[in-house]
Each structure stands twice: as structure tokens, then as C-alpha cells.
Amino acid sequence: MVGFFLRFSSFYINLFRLVILASYLPAVVYCANFSASFRDADIKEFINTVSKNINKTIIIDPKVQGVVSVRSFEQLDKDKYYQFFLNVLDVYGYTVVEMPNNILKVIPAKRAKNSVVPLQKNAEETQGDELINRVFKLKYILAKNLAPLLRQLNDNTESGSIIHYDPSNVVLITGRAAVVNRLYSIISTLDQPGDAEIELYQLNHAIAADIIKLVNQVINPVNTTKKDLFNAGKVIADERTNSVLISGDSHTRKRAIKIIKRLDHQQDSYGTTKVIYMKYAQASKLLDVLNGVSSGVQSDNAKKIAGKSNARNVSIKAYDQTNALVITAHPKIMKELDQVIEKLDVRRAQVLVEAIIVETQNGEGLNLGIQWANKFHGGVNFIQNPDSIRANSSSENPLPMVISGLTAGFYKGNWDGLFTALATNSNNNILATPSIVTLDNMEAEFNVGQEVPVLTSTQTTATDKVYNSISRQSVGVMLKVKPQINQGDSVLLEIRQEVSSVADRSDANANNLGSVFNKRVVNNAVLVKSGETVVVGGLLDKKLNKVINKVPFLGDIPLIGRLFQQRKEKIEKSNLILFIRPTILRETSDYSKATADKYTEHNNLYSIDIKEPLEVLSEKIKNDEFNSLKNDIVEFYEMIGVKK
Template sequence: MKRQITYSRIVRWMLSVFFLLSLLSGCANKQDEVEADQFFKQWKTTAEKSKGYSPQSRRRTIKLPPRVLTVKEAEKQKSDKPLPTKKITMRMHETDVTVLLRALTRAVGLNLILNENVKGTVNIDIKDASWDQVFVSILNTQGLSYAWDGDIIRIVTHEDINRDLERLTTEQKIKTQKKDVELVEPLITQVVAVEFSDAKKLQENLSMFLSQNEKDQPIGSVMVDEHTNSLIIQAIYSDLERMLPLILKLDKPTPQILIEAHIVEASKKVAMELGVQWGGLYNSGDLWITPGANSSGVLDNTLSAGGIDPTSGNVFNSGGSGDILDKTSATGLTLGFALEDIGGSILAAQLSALQAEGKLNILSSPSITTLDNQEATIESGTEVPYQTVEDDEVNVEYKDAVLSLVVTPHVIGGNILKLNIKTKKDELDFANAVRGQPAINTKRANTNVLLYDGQTTVIAGLSKENSSKVNTGVPWLKDIPILGYLFKGTEDEDTLEELLIFITPHILGERFGDDMDESLMDDSSSESTPES
């Protein structure tokens, strides 16, 4: 009896220990699972937030170097030097013109040189007249002229002017090339760092702003230094005044766009359940999808719930009012997904739920970030080998069989995007194989579409037909051993699979940080070298 009690206690003790160890083990596993869940949750949150930003625009200046005076401008300043405007009163009768001119210049402190051919008499009676008007009037009445030589006024006759012109003409013929060099405005070299734009494209645009000489050849040049992505501009001062502000306007950061795509393969029936019906409209409760219309644009309309205009192709969410989007289709294979702020997470959740039910297959969910007006390419596939025979020599070459998506976004007005979308799907066709090498069937869809930031469009119509054999029979009876063969059979079934590509663009916001102001000084960003 005592032994039975002892054995009973031992068994209870062992069961208690086993239960305690199991409990501790379960808690440890649960703790590990909690830690693992927290770890993956942290990285999942980090991955979702790490979508990047658009670069922030900043104020930037490029200072022009001091202007170098040209020979023409210097000569112009000499002849255009202003005369004194002092008020004078004077009365003289039958006075020699040389005496009068000396008296006038002495009154205002000017130096005077008279030619020996300057002769004549003058009668003058003026009161409170401007000195320059009196001086020029006297010269005009005597057929004389004047020229500045520094601070000296030289009085010349018309014969002297003609003689000087003949001398200058002779010198010009002898020293034409030298004179051309002296009279041309000097070139200034300016180095400008290009930050965001393509320096080569800027070079092409800016070259059109260079002045031309008499032979229609550009004066100066615009070169690109690829190492520093800088422009080396050699131009006259007036051209630089036009070109540098253009660089500041063109060399600005453009928004970055995150392109999210969901590539889904589904049967025709499931595609209709999603709201897609080739050649018409289909209502699946809260989602509307329409084939591409012949017009494009964003219409900000409010329609009553459940309303639709089949003549125009406008569609909307039947659960309420929303913005209407018309799409432009180049091939008839584009479908517009008209949803108001659907959001990438909502779409992904809905597709994942349908995949869990076995109604569709999500081939991939790629995402890529690109700049405004820059092409983004997503491509997945394989290389197919095939043989070629040339001169009795067999060579193996490869062709690509891929599913590619090319998107070029353009931001309009800050929250609207114009997408140029190109899709291509290659399929291996073993039914039409040649010498065991499958043919490649290619389907393409090209379109332009307008979307709001965060809205989704669908590319559809890239379908294929699959043939397979399926087992049929009378339920229950077909499963009876041996006798079941009498109640079952096989049938050929043709299924049509749709390839749907959901595309959702997001405009990434700017990242606001430290002050980004910067002034490009001449010492660091430009080099001014007058050249004659």
C-alpha cells in the first residue's frame, strides 16, 4: 500500500515537473516570438517610411565679373563726354571766333586746341544761356566741329574731318585684321557648376544664345566638363547677362516620383469581379473601371451616387462623389482605375486577400523611384537560347522574353501627374516551336494618362488562352473504387487569363532641413579672363 502511494506521488511529481517545464518552454518561445515580431515590425515600419524625398529648392546666385570696357565703348565715351552747362551772359560785336572760343573755354576751365584753319568773325548777344548751347551754336554757324582728346577740346573744320576720315580709311585697309580684333568685345570665361540638370542638354540650349559675327559664326563657345559636370562658357558680357539667369531657372531640382506597381494574373471571371470588363463597364459594388476613352484630362466633377454617363465613358465610385478621370489609350488595351485616394496599402491588401482565396496570382509588386520627366523601367523575364546556322557553323544566340513596364512621369501643378506608360509582355509559344525552339509572342500597350497623386490606373487586355484537361463526374459516385470510372471522365477546358498591372504614382515631398542658401562666388565658381 505504501509503495502504491509512493509511486503515485512520484508520478504526480514527474507530471508537475513536466507541466512546469512545458509552461516555461512555452513562455520562452512566446517571448522569442514577441521579440521576433517586434524586430520585424520595426524593420517593416522603417521600410515603409523609407520612400525618400524630393530635393529641396534653394536660393542660388551667380555673380558676373566686372565688365571690361571695349575700344568702341571707350571711344564713344570720349565723344559723348558732356559739355559744361554753366549759365553765361555775353555781348560781343565783330569778334574773331578764335578769341571768342578761348574766352568761353577759359570761363569754365577747359583746355582748348584750335586748328590754324579756324577763321571767322562772330556777333553775339546772350543772357543767362547754357554754356554748351552757346558753344555748339557758335561752332555750327562757323561750320566747325569738336572732339574730346582726354580733357582737351579740339576744334576742327569740315576739311579736317574729311582728311581724318581718308586717313582712317587707309589705315583700316592696311590693318583690317588688327582693327577687327581691337574693336571686338573681349570674351569672358565663366565656369558654372551644374547641380541638377544635364550639362550637355544645357550646353545645346545655351549655345543658341551666343551672338554671331558677320559670317554668322557664334562669338564664343559653351563647353561641358564631365568630371565636375560644369559648363565652361566663353562669351561676351551681354551674352553672359542673358545666359546666367537662364541657368539659374533651368538648373533646379525636380520632384521625385515613387512608382508602385502590382502585376497580377487572374482569370477573366476574377478580372470582372475586380471591376474589369473588356469592351464595356462593370460595377462591382464600390470599384469602377472603364476602358480608355479618346480624350484625356482631369475633370473635377461631382456626380450623384450610382450615376454614370455611358456615352462619355466617365466613371465614378458608386459609394459617393469623387473626381473623375478620363484616360487616353493608344492601343485600346488601357483601362483607367477611377478611385479617389485609393492608397497603395488598400490596393495591396485587397489583392493579397484575393490571392489568399486563390482567385488571382500576384506575380510581383515592384516599386521604383524616378525624377520628373525621367524614364523608369521595371523588367522581369528570361533569355531564351536559339540556334543559328551560318556557313555550316551552329551558333547559339539569346532573345529576351520579358515582362517590362516603362513609366515616364510628369508633375503638373503640384498634385497631378501625366504618365506615359509602355508595357510589353513576351510569351513562349511551344505550340509553334521550330526545331524545338519556341516562338515568342509579344503584346504591347502604350498610353498616356492623367492621375492625381496617389491614384491608381490599370493596364489590362494582356491576356492569354490556356488549354487543359479537367476531371469531371458525378459527386460521390466517381470516388467509388473501380466502379467510379463509370461515373467520371475528362474534358478539355480553355481558360482566358488576364494580366493586370496596377500603377500608383506618389509625389515625394521635400525634406526640410538646414538652410540651403548658397552663393557661388567668382573665386570658387567662375573664372573671368578677358580675351582680345
């Protein structure tokens, strides 16, 4: 028993010594090596075995099937063992896609490019047959030009693909890491700056701006407007010195200069002739403007245009029969003249000018028994009795009104109703209602009257024969209007109105001095909005009328007939008032609307008996139009002044 105890104690003492000794020995690193030997093994068993050895979870696609026979005659470390695994799968048409969390996925190679393949940024990160994505940013060459070459150098497996993206000039390559890294080396070698330089070529005859368009189209048949052409040649014009800048490689520059030299030659001194037909403008009226423009263009381009003589050979003629311009000039000047003509030959707006010229007797012609209100927008009235203006415009029976002095204002109301109201009063004498359409800034004239013979001189011959010299003078109603359309819808109207007549014979021939003419003239300029009515009045006229009342037969007896007569002298006063309304016509729809309105106005005018009293007339007019007319007229009364 004692011997057994001693042997057991000796065993533990030796074991303790070995532990102490081992603590002083150097550490030895354990490294696992693998040998692969599979014969007619199911591919899934092969994958599962590798999964255990490399300590990774591997997901197998259901389409992965087959039998594997492979053998390794040397010991492989973990990295080489994994590459051996990838090579075997590649031979059988499968590939491995790395997933997060230490997971691998084995799928058919043809489906690999549609899977989530990891993006590698560094070429040294991955080697071998692992499937990766890499993006290459090109600096000097175009991606669309390099991509076809890379596809030819690719291994052409179903798992690989090469795609280029032009806006960013990048190439995206999907494939085995070894192939992708090899293509990267090729890209780095090819993506190098070329021998692009810039040369300056001074033109002697041609124009730089015209030359560059032709040359760029020849040396760059592709889209030359993109900014990412890199080594592609490009020609830029320097109009200040009439020279061109050429960039690109030596071959491109030589080719561009050769083309420029052929184009830079002396042109015919007679220039180019062109016939331009006017659409709206009058050709003869554009001559002064175009000649002035061509003179300025010639002086600016005299140093740039070849054969400086043909820079001054500019001829501009108008052919009235076809309303065309015939221009002979250098192409540079011709181009600028074309631009000027295009901006001048535009459709001008027109103005429809409507007017009512009315003469009121004794100031009562505008007493229509109704009142104007709420439609006036301002004006001025020069009256003799300011106290006669009534403050209360709501009276149902307004007193007779007398217009005295100059009246002017703006009225915005029913034009047809205004005319009808004026025509229904027997104290009004409507002299004319002109309606004229004229171009912007063109004078229009309306004239209704007679040519009256006027004795200008008398000569008596030696044989007592009398010879009279006679001239003719126009009398009647004349209206001249010149509209000018301003910014917006305002119109500046220059108005000249004249009403003239021949005086009574008793007054005219009192001293045998010839005829006497009564004339009332107003010259005015006013700014008015389109569709608004201007009211101008105050052209007063006094006339002495002699009235003889007599007893029939007895009043005609010589000498004593005056006893049976009653003679009276009556002074009649009349006031001439002009209502004028401009309407801007810009579009075709405006003309159609104006025509329809005039047609409706004509029908309404002849469908109403103007002799009917206003009470009957009001029943024929719609209530809203009649009430609006009443409000319109009363405000005009408030403005022009009243006499009781």
C-alpha cells in the first residue's frame, strides 16, 4: 500500500515538472492544411465538405447538380483550398457570390450577372475566380469607344459583362476577379493623355464664325456638342481677330488646317444677291433703315471680311410690284440684314376708331331725361357758372342743361346705347358717325362735305368784259385721327376735327368781298385706354335767325305790306361735341369680333324708330342696358355743367 502511494505521488510530480517545463518552451502556431480527393462525389457533398473546412455557410441553388471527380496531390492552406474550390465550380459551370455575414451562395454562372455582386474598389482586395464588380472612371478616352475593345478581351463567360455609361464616362465590369483585374491593367495602359495641342490659324478671306461650323462637322462626324470629347478635334472661332483655334492630336490638327486653307479663299467681289418678299411691311419704307444698318455693319466688319472692297458693295433696292427687297451684300452682312428684316417685317396692330359728331341746339340736345353715373373716369370742364353743377344726380326729373365752354372727359359705357339716346332727341343733330380702321401710327381721315366755288379775283378788260377767277374750297365735316399704341392697352390719339359751312348770302356779300365760311376746328392729343370713349366738346356757334310772320296776301302788298308783318330776330346757339372711341385690334379674333359688333349695331339701329319717345324706346331695350345707359348719361351731365 505504501509502495502504491509512492508510485502515484511520483507520477504527479513528474507531470507537474513537465507542465513547468512546457511553460518555458517557445509557442508553436498550428496551421491546418487540406488535401482534396473526391471521386464520383455528388457536387452538393463536395460543397458541404468545403463549407465545413473553411468554416463558412454555403447556400446551394436548386439547379446546382452533378458529379465531381477531383484530386489534389499537395497540401493546401485555407486560401489556396478556397481558390481550388472556386476553380472546380467554374469548370462545372457554377460560381460563388459572397453575401454578408460570412455566407456564400453557389449559383449557375449565367445567372451571376443578375445577382447582387459585391463592388470592389481596390484591385488588390480580391483575386482568383471570385465574382466581383468594378467601376472604372476614364479620364482621357471615351467609354463608348473603349467598351467594344474590352468585350473582345473578356473571357466571354456567361457570368461576365461590360457596360459603359456615357454621361459619367465610366465602364462597369462584372466577372471573375482575375479577369476584371487583368482588364483594369489594360484600361490603365490605354487611358493616357494624347498629344493634343492648340494651334492658331489666321484667316485672310473667310469669316471665322462660318468656317468653324463646316470644319467641326467634317473632323467630328459624331455629336460634336458634347463636353466629353477629350482627344476629339475641335475648332473655335475668335471673331475679334478673325482667326480660328484648333485643338486635337497632330493628325486631327493637320486635317483641320488643310480643310481651312481650302475654304479660306477670295470670294467674288459682287457678293451674294437675295430677294426677300415682305409679309407685312412695305418694302420701300424699309430702305432707309436697312441702308443705315448696312453702313454700320460694313464699318464693323471691314477688317474681318475678305477683299475689303466687297465689304462695301452693298446694294438694297425695293421692287414695289411684288413688295420685295433685292439685296446684294457679303454673306456676313446679308445674315445681319436678314435678322433685322425678320424683326421689322411683323404684323402691326390696328386701331378701330369710332366717332359720333353731334351738334346740340341751345344746349338742350343732351337733355335726354336720364342721368349718367358710375361710368366716368375723369375729365375737365370749363364752364361759366360752376354753381350750376348739381350735386344730387338721383333726381328723376332733371332740369334742362346747357353745355358751355370746352368739355372733355373719359366715358366707358354702352356705345350703341349712347348713339341711340343722342339720336332720339330732336335738339341733337348728328353730323356724322365715322368708323375707321387704321394701322398703328398711321393717320386716318374722314371727310364728308362739298367743294364750294370761291371767287378769288376779278379782271375787267378794255372791252369791259369781266373775267372771274374761281377756286374751290371744301366745306363739311372732317375728322383726322392718328393713333399710336403704347405699352399695354393705352392709345395716344392725335385728333383734328373741323366742321365748316358757308355763311348766309346776306352776310357773305355785304361788302362784295366774297364768301364767308363758318369754321369750327379743334386740335387735340389725348391718352385713352382701348375701348374707352373720349368726349371733346365746347365748339360754340351763334347764329342770328330772322323770322317774318305775315298775313297772307296783305303782307305781300308793297309799302303797306309791312303793316301786316311781324319781324323777329332769334339768336340760336349750338355746341359741337365729339365722342370718339379707339379699339386695338391685334389678333384675327379681334377683327371678327369688331365686324360682328358693327353688324349687330347696324341691325339694332334700323330696327328702332328713333322718333319714338324715350319711354317707348326703353321698353325695346333690355332693362340692364337701359339702366346702364341712364347711369352713363347722368355722370356726363355732372361733368359738363348745368344751367337752370
